[in-house]
Each structure stands twice: as C-alpha cells, then as structure tokens.
Amino acid sequence: MNESINGWEVVIGLEVHAQISTHSKLFSSSPTEFGADPNMNVSFYDAAMPGMLPVLNENAVNQAIKTGFGINGVVNKVSKFDRKNYFYPDLPSGYQISQLFHPIISDGYVDIDLLDGNKKRVNIERIHIEQDAGKSIHDLSPDCSYVDLNRAGVPLMEIVSKPDMRSSYEAMQYVKKLRMILKYVGSCDCNMERGNLRVDANISVRKPGEPFGNRVEIKNINSIKFLGQALDYEAQRQIIANENGERIVQETRLFDSNNGETRSMRSKEDAADYRYFPDPDLKPVVLSDARIAKLKNEMPELPDEKRERFTRDYGLSETDANLLIEEKSTADYFEKAVSVSKFSRLESAKLIANWITGELFAILNKEDKTIETAGIPIEYITELVDLILDETISGKIAKTVFATMTETGDSPSKIVKEQGLVQIQDEAVIEAAVNKVMQNNPSQVENYKNGKTQLFGFFVGQTMKELQNKGNPEKINKILKEKLGVSEA
Numbered sequence: 123m124n125e126s127i128n129g130w131e132v133v134i135g136l137e138v139h140a141q142i143s144t145h146s147k148l149f150s151s152s153p154t155e156f157g158a159d160p161n162m163n164v165s166f167y168d169a170a171m172p173g174m175l176p177v178l179n180e181n182a183v184n185q186a187i188k189t190g191f192g193i194n195g196v197v198n199k200v201s202k203f204d205r206k207n208y209f210y211p212d213l214p215s216g217y218q219i220s221q222l223f224h225p226i227i228s229d230g231y232v233d234i235d236l237l238d239g240n241k242k243r244v245n246i247e248r249i250h251i252e253q254d255a256g257k258s259i260h261d262l263s264p265d266c267s268y269v270d271l272n273r274a275g276v277p278l279m280e281i282v283s284k285p286d287m288r289s290s291y292e293a294m295q296y297v298k299k300l301r302m303i304l305k306y307v308g309s310c311d312c313n314m315e316r317g318n319l320r321v322d323a324n325i326s327v328r329k330p331g332e333p334f335g336n337r338v339e340i341k342n343i344n345s346i347k348f349l350g351q352a353l354d355y356e357a358q359r360q361i362i363a364n365e366n367g368e369r370i371v372q373e374t375r376l377f378d379s380n381n382g383e384t385r386s387m388r389s390k391e392d393a394a395d396y397r398y399f400p401d402p403d404l405k406p407v408v409l410s411d412a413r414i415a416k417l418k419n420e421m422p423e424l425p426d427e428k429r430e431r432f433t434r435d436y437g438l439s440e441t442d443a444n445l446l447i448e449e450k451s452t453a454d455y456f457e458k459a460v461s462v463s464k465f466s467r468l469e470s471a472k473l474i475a476n477w478i479t480g481e482l483f484a485i486l487n488k489e490d491k492t493i494e495t496a497g498i499p500i501e502y503i504t505e506l507v508d509l510i511l512d513e514t515i516s517g518k519i520a521k522t523v524f525a526t527m528t529e530t531g532d533s534p535s536k537i538v539k540e541q542g543l544v545q546i547q548d549e550a551v552i553e554a555a556v557n558k559v560m561q562n563n564p565s566q567v568e569n570y571k572n573g574k575t576q577l578f579g580f581f582v583g584q585t586m587k588e589l590q591n592k593g594n595p596e597k598i599n600k601i602l603k604e605k606l607g608v609s610e611a
C-alpha cells in the first residue's frame with residue numbers, strides 16, 4: 123500500500139482482460155471449453171486457412187453489452203472491428219481482431235470501498251471485444267516449441283480504466299469489484315487461475331499536481347495478491363529511480379512471483395506499429411434499441427443494489443452486507459434462510475447473517491468448500507437460529523449443535539432432542555447450581571463482597587459449567603446478582 127511515499131504519488135490504470143462466458147469462439151463455432159486436448163478446439167477459421175470468413179458470435183456481443191450496463195457504461199449503437207497486425211507463432215492469421223477506434227462500451231465507472239470507510243469512483247474508459255491468442259508452449263521439449271490453438275479466437279472483453287487509482291490497495295479493490303460485477307452479470311466466470319481474468323497494470327509516479335510521469339505496463343498478472351505485490355514493487359522501484367535522478371522509460375515489464383520483482387520485457391519507445399485498420403470481412407456491429415432494451419431488462423440485481431437493499435430491508439451493517447453479497451450464491455442462501463424463519467426478518471436476519479459469516483464461513487474456509495459444495499441445507503441454519511430465538515437453546519450450545527450438524531448431517535432440532543440440549547429455564551435448578559458454585563468458592567465470594575466485582579464473570583462461567591452450558595444466561599445473571607448481594611459494578 124502506498125498512498126504517498128516520500129511525497130510521491132502513485133498513479134495506476136488497469137487493463138483487464140476477461141474471457142466472455144460463451145460456448146463458442148468469437149468468430150467460429152469451435153467450443154471454448156477448458157481442458158480439452160491441445161488443438162482439439164480449432165476450426166479452419168481459427169487456424170487461419172485461406173478464404174475462411176468470420177461469423178460474429180452474437181451472444182458474446184450481448185454479454186459485453188450487459189457488462190457495459192454492469193459498469194454504468196454507455197452502450198454504443200455502432201461499434202467496429204479492427205485488425206491489429208503483428209507476428210507471433212500462436213497467432214496464425216498474423217493479426218488480432220479487436221475494436222480500437224469504435225469500442226462497444228464507453229465511459230463507465232465502478233465505486234470501490236476504501237479502508238477509511240469512504241467510497242471512491244474509478245472511471246472506465248471503454249470495453250472492447252477482441253480475440254484471444256493461442257498458447258506457445260516452450261517447456262515440453264528442450265529443442266522445440268509447441269503451439270496450442272484451442273484458445274485462439276476465444277472471445278475477450280478488454281476493460282480499460284482511467285488512470286484513477288492511487289495505491290495498490292485501490293487497484294486490488296477495483297479488480298475485486300469488477301470481478302464481483304462480472305460474476306453477477308454472468309459474462310465471465312473470472313477464474314483467475316485458469317487465466318479467465320488477467321490484468322495488465324499501468325503505473326507511474328509523480329509529485330502531486332505535476333503532469334503524469336512515464337508509465338510502465340506490467341503484463342498478464344493472474345492473481346489479485348500478485349497485482350498488489352507487483353504494484354508495490356514497481357512503485358518503490360520508480361520512486362528510487364526518480365530520487366536518484368534516473369529517467370523512467372515507458373516499457374513493458376513482467377512480474378516474477380517467485381522473487382516478488384518486476385523485470386523489463388520490452389521497451390515501448392520503439393514499440394511496434396500495429397497498422398490497425400478496419401477489418402474488411404466484418405460489418406460494423408449495429409445495435410437496435412429493441413435489442414439494447416431487452417438486454418437491459420435481463421439484467422440481474424447488481425452488487426451495489428443488493429448491498430443497499432440488504433442494509434435497508436434486513437437492518438444489516440454495511441460490513442455484514444458486504445460479506446454476504448460477495449458471492450451471489452451466499453446472498454441467495456441468506457435470503458432464503460431468512461424467508462423460512464418463523465421469526466420476522468428483522469428479528470432473524472442479523473443472527474442468520476452472523477451464523478453464515480461466522481461459523482459457516484469458518485467451515486468453508488477450513489474445508490476449502492463453497493456454500494454450494496458444503497451441502498449444509500438452508501433450513502438447518504434457519505432451524506438453528508429459530509432454536510436460539512425461541513430460547514430452546516443458548517448461543518453457546520448452538521455452537522456445539524452446529525459442529526455436530528456439520529459432522530453428522532443431522533438437523534439441529536434432532537440433535538437438540540437426542541442430546542438433551544434444551545436450555546434450562548427452571549429458576550430453581552439454576553439457583554441450586556449457583557448455591558453450589560458459591561459453596562465451592564468461598565474465598566471468591568468473600569473477595570467479591572469486598573468489592574472485587576470483576577469476579578462476576580467467574581461466577582457466571584462456573585454456573586454455566588455446572589449446568590453443562592445449558593443454563594439461560596439472563597437468568598443466571600439475575601440469580602447471581604440476587605445471591606451475591608452486591609450489584610455488578
């Protein structure tokens with residue numbers, strides 16, 4: 123994190139490549155499925171055989187439009203495809219089809235959360251659609267390279283931010299937010315390990331108020347943690363260079379996650395001229411109002427709207443709402459759990475949220491599962507919370523019930539019944555326990571009566587223990603206060 127180091131301000135803009143969720147490629151009907159054997163998903167078009175023509179995948183276009191709505195962008199009714207010419211062994215046509223001059227989406231933004239609780243708007247310049255390249259494989263043989271064209275022509279969205287971020291933290295928050303939005307929209311699965319979301323990070327430093335400095339582009343970062351590390355390293359490097367009076371050259375660098383450093387890949391000052399020109403095989407993409415309206419209509423509730431609704435309708439804190447909305451499946455799980463509770467949503471929501479973000483998340487983390495794969499029925503969470511709310515069990519016992527429930531798969535009410543965990547409400551029984559504790563601890567009673575009132579917690583604990591954790595806490599408190607004679611400090 124580097125808000126400002128030695129009076130230097132860090133300036134960051136990100137280009138995010140997101141693989142569009144589609145069944146087939148951008149301009150051919152080859153499948154996009156992951157994990158196929160090399161070169162199995164390759165049509166004549168993908169291999170750039172002479173005379174093959176592109177056919178635009180309209181679903182990919184629709185997904186990009188929805189993403190545009192997701193980032194509050196302007197959907198351009200006319201966009202166009204251009205050829206970006208360069209040679210690379212995994213690019214058989216010798217050019218990549220992209221949208222340089224007329225992208226499908228312009229001028230969006232997302233709001234990110236900062237550490238101090240404030241929000242910050244990061245502006246997005248554009249989203250354009252383009253083809254992915256194939257993969258060169260250099261480490262299978264000592265004396266030759268291989269090419270796998272399965273990925274060639276897979277549809278991507280490139281989401282280009284303005285240079286609005288001022289720290290690695292903001293950059294990480296931005297990618298997290300973008301990822302959440304894309305997953306809600308359903309336009310990208312955002313699996314970073316598979317490379318379905320990759321980040322090129324542009325970074326420069328300047329003294330506040332001065333013009334932007336020369337930027338360095340760090341290519342192809344595939345984890346949010348690495349993004350933070352790469353930016354921190356690079357900010358430091360540029361600041362030190364500046365302070366030593368060296369000039370920062372505009373260049374492309376790579377991040378090496380083994381040593382946490384970036385190193386130079388190529389200088390941009392003698393950058394290739396890509397000779398962009400309009401692709402003569404593809405018509406402009408012209409969108410009708412009806413099509414745009416239909417897609418707008420299909421938009422799901424977005425994370426910001428959901429958070430707002432969760433705090434408003436369920437009385438949750440922003441922190442709780444944030445934890446719940448991070449994955450849509452968690453948010454759905456929560457809402458369903460609240461809806462089947464026999465208590466009103468204002469009574470049950472907070473507690474259900476706590477159990478999901480506390481005990482349930484802990485289990486998911488420990489067992490590396492998701493809410494879908496953990497297989498804990500929604501009704502069980504509701505049942506557990508209802509048992510607490512109607513005072514059948516204490517919160518403490520509920521933790522034991524939860525643990526047993528996840529181990530055995532039994533429902534909370536069955537566990538409570540079978541193990542005799544019902545909360546003790548009978549004041550005579552609680553009083554007997556209190557008496558016993560006082561008898562067994564005469565010196566503590568003496569000390570308490572002489573003013574050492576912090577011992578109250580000790581008595582509560584001992585009484586609870588005596589009642590095998592089943593005592594009603596309010597009643598224990600009440601009876602202890604009566605018996606000990608002195609009011610709690």
Ligand code: ADP
Nearest residue numbers: 133134135136283284285324325326334335337
């Ligand atoms: P290019 O045309 O070379 O790709 P762009 O102007 O499109 O350059 O910018 C690419 C990315 O670099 C954008 O995300 C932008 O926000 C970011 N960027 C531009 N200038 C700077 C700078 N001086 N410092 C940091 N990031 C920058």
Ligand code: MG
Nearest residue numbers: 137280282322
């Ligand atoms: Mg660019």
